[in-house]
Amino acid sequence: MNEETLEESPKSPVPGKEPVEEDVGQSTEKKSSEAENTSKTAPAQEPTATPDSLDTKENPSSDPVTDTEKEIKEEEGDDIRVTAGEPPIDWFEPLEEDDDDADSGRNDAEEESLAGESERSESVPGSEKTFKKIYQLNVPRRKRSHPDEGWVEWPILGEGWKRKEVVRRSGSSVGQKDVYYLGPRGDRVRSRVELVSVLEGFLDLSTFDYKTGKFYEGVAHPTRTRNRAKRKMRERSSSESSWVDRGEGADTPDSHHRLTPSQVPKNLSCNQTSFSSHSTMGSSYQAPRSEERSSEIRIKLPPPSSSSKPIPIPSINGDVMTEDNTLFCAKCGISFIGTWYDKQRKRPCCPGCWAASKTKEHPMIRFRKWIPCGQCVGCHNNINCGQCANCKHGLQSPESRKRICRKRKCICPIRKGPGSAGYMPQTPYSDIPDTFDDISFQSEVMESQHLSLKSSDTENFSVNVDVDDEDDLSTDDDDDWHKKRKRRSCGECKACLCRKDCGTCDFCVDKPKFGGSNKKRQKCRLRQCQRQAMRHLLPFQMGQGDYGPDGQMLPGRPRPHYTYSRKSNFKKNRASASGLDFSDNDDDDLPMSWITEPASVSKHSYELSVRDH
DNA sequence: GCCAACGTTGGC
DNA sequence: GCCAACGTTGGC
Numbered sequence: 001m002n003e004e005t006l007e008e009s010p011k012s013p014v015p016g017k018e019p020v021e022e023d024v025g026q027s028t029e030k031k032s033s034e035a036e037n038t039s040k041t042a043p044a045q046e047p048t049a050t051p052d053s054l055d056t057k058e059n060p061s062s063d064p065v066t067d068t069e070k071e072i073k074e075e076e077g078d079d080i081r082v083t084a085g086e087p088p089i090d091w092f093e094p095l096e097e098d099d100d101d102a103d104s105g106r107n108d109a110e111e112e113s114l115a116g117e118s119e120r121s122e123s124v125p126g127s128e129k130t131f132k133k134i135y136q137l138n139v140p141r142r143k144r145s146h147p148d149e150g151w152v153e154w155p156i157l158g159e160g161w162k163r164k165e166v167v168r169r170s171g172s173s174v175g176q177k178d179v180y181y182l183g184p185r186g187d188r189v190r191s192r193v194e195l196v197s198v199l200e201g202f203l204d205l206s207t208f209d210y211k212t213g214k215f216y217e218g219v220a221h222p223t224r225t226r227n228r229a230k231r232k233m234r235e236r237s238s239s240e241s242s243w244v245d246r247g248e249g250a251d252t253p254d255s256h257h258r259l260t261p262s263q264v265p266k267n268l269s270c271n272q273t274s275f276s277s278h279s280t281m282g283s284s285y286q287a288p289r290s291e292e293r294s295s296e297i298r299i300k301l302p303p304p305s306s307s308s309k310p311i312p313i314p315s316i317n318g319d320v321m322t323e324d325n326t327l328f329c330a331k332c333g334i335s336f337i338g339t340w341y342d343k344q345r346k347r348p349c350c351p352g353c354w355a356a357s358k359t360k361e362h363p364m365i366r367f368r369k370w371i372p373c374g375q376c377v378g379c380h381n382n383i384n385c386g387q388c389a390n391c392k393h394g395l396q397s398p399e400s401r402k403r404i405c406r407k408r409k410c411i412c413p414i415r416k417g418p419g420s421a422g423y424m425p426q427t428p429y430s431d432i433p434d435t436f437d438d439i440s441f442q443s444e445v446m447e448s449q450h451l452s453l454k455s456s457d458t459e460n461f462s463v464n465v466d467v468d469d470e471d472d473l474s475t476d477d478d479d480d481w482h483k484k485r486k487r488r489s490c491g492e493c494k495a496c497l498c499r500k501d502c503g504t505c506d507f508c509v510d511k512p513k514f515g516g517s518n519k520k521r522q523k524c525r526l527r528q529c530q531r532q533a534m535r536h537l538l539p540f541q542m543g544q545g546d547y548g549p550d551g552q553m554l555p556g557r558p559r560p561h562y563t564y565s566r567k568s569n570f571k572k573n574r575a576s577a578s579g580l581d582f583s584d585n586d587d588d589d590l591p592m593s594w595i596t597e598p599a600s601v602s603k604h605s606y607e608l609s610v611r612d613h
Numbered sequence: 614g615c616c617a618a619c620g621t622t623g624g625c
Numbered sequence: 626g627c628c629a630a631c632g633t634t635g636g637c
Contacts, residue, residue, distance in 0.1 A: 191627050210626095488631065511629085519618055523630055534632095536615075559615075615637085622631080 160184025
């Protein structure tokens with residue numbers, strides 16, 4: 001039936017030919033009334049939606065049909081009741097109906113709030129519950145609830161094109177407007193680049209303004225440049241080392257809300273900021289990297305006061321500081337030197353409050369001291385490799401802080417503090433053996449990974465932030481991987497190291513670059529970390545349990561149990577047992593379901609699979 | 614419990 | 626700003 005309907009689309013009037021506003025308005029209103037009728041007359045129709053039908057609906061190619069369908073319905077009148085033997089129109093339209101129901105009568109100016117509504121249903125906690133309950137009366141499934149909501153015909157790009165604006169309702173970029181386009185063949189476009197690729201050969205978009213959806217008249221499209229220097233700052237500030245002075249990247253959106261940009265002078269001398277900051281931080285905080293001290297362009301962030309003249313402030317180590325690199329903690333009010341900001345990087349936050357807030361707000365992030373275990377390969381290695389970055393750095397800059405050779409670095413340090421046993425760092429990328437066949441090393445690392453990641457539940461899966469006691473135990477790599485979202489990748493296995501998508505797995509096929517609709521948004525299956533990726537994301541155990549046919553535990557993490565809305569017994573038990581205690585003790589009651597052995601057999605076969613690919 | 618979907622975020 | 630993909634959710 002769907003196919004039949006689909007086949008009709010080419011013969012049908014092309015929506016794009018209609019006057020845009022009129023078309024949108026008509027179809028919207030019509031659908032609205034349809035929604036009412038449908039919901040009133042045949043409420044039980046919705047559950048008849050089958051995955052197949054949904055797929056068909058999801059199929060990009062069905063979008064034009066939707067419009068066609070609307071027009072047909074318009075011709076037929078408002079009675080949309082479904083009769084036996086006819087295509088269940090409900091399955092086709094329910095969400096659009098719902099969406100449009102909500103959308104009914106709205107004009108373009110209201111697109112934003114409309115889009116916001118759909119987002120709010122997901123991202124605003126608290127009141128959203130009520131909202132959802134009401135909303136769900138008409139929206140049976142999220143996946144059908146709003147993907148097609150808010151689209152406006154956009155004939156400027158050609159017949160059948162639609163455009164949608166979405167305003168972000170949460171996150172650091174709240175208020176930002178995103179623009180999407182939907183092609184007549186269902187191409188969902190999220191960026192100008194995608195749009196260009198889709199319309200390549202059909203339309204010259206050199207003068208097209210993606211945001212406004214209009215073409216310039218003889219005005220060159222503004223060119224963009226990337227600011228690579230941003231990286232360091234962002235990584236630091238967004239993760240553990242937010243106290244590190246900001247580089248050129250300070251002109252990010254975040255920094256704009258932070259402090260008046262015009263007041264942000266650059267080029268503070270390295271000494272001034274870095275060393276005083278260091279001393280101010282005290283030994284319990286992660287020390288800045290020497291490279292950062294010496295090479296980064298630092299920004300003096302002005303204090304909240306409007307004082308224009310820097311006031312000398314003695315720092316702990318006796319250096320004379322000026323007020324212009326002194327901040328006042330937005331939480332406790334104390335002044336401090338450096339550039340610590342709160343989690344959102346909007347307000348100054350002293351190191352103490354910063355650490356405290358991290359403990360409160362990021363219970364999964366634990367600060368531990370790093371103590372070599374004395375037993376692992378790294379600890380037993382007494383010879384500097386001379387090849388790693390740390391060795392090279394030491395050779396190049398012997399005067400600067402020395403770092404231990406990466407090959408000598410403990411890969412399974414003991415952590416100070418409660419519940420520290422068994423926690424290990426992940427090994428930096430550069431510590432990975434050059435060949436994937438270095439099984440002994442791999443196994444050791446893998447075992448350590450399994451120990452460190454011994455959780456079957458994402459909620460129990462903590463990110464360990466190691467606080468070095470000794471300078472020579474830290475490396476840039478430690479920072480690097482902490483900064484990244486590493487919960488799903490070890491960064492070491494073949495899959496992690498693979499940078500090329502296979503282009504054939506379902507996740508690849510879903511990618512816009514492979515012509516997909518970007519619904520799954522997952523990394524290529526063959527690039528999913530064999531150790532830490534969710535098991536269901538891995539290539540060959542889709543749909544399987546924890547163990548393979550040989551009884552070996554399969555690689556990858558089991559699916560986590562998110563229990564925000566549906567509390568599992570496990571979660572309840574944990575919650576009741578530990579209360580709101582975010583202490584490290586929860587290490588002890590972590591399920592061991594995926595520790596066991598490194599699953600060498602499965603691992604090996606997995607590696608073979610990846611390699612073969 | 615599994616899965617598809619997608620909001621969100623980090624890196625570039 | 627764009628893109629990749631992570632983390633979480635709702636629906637089944």
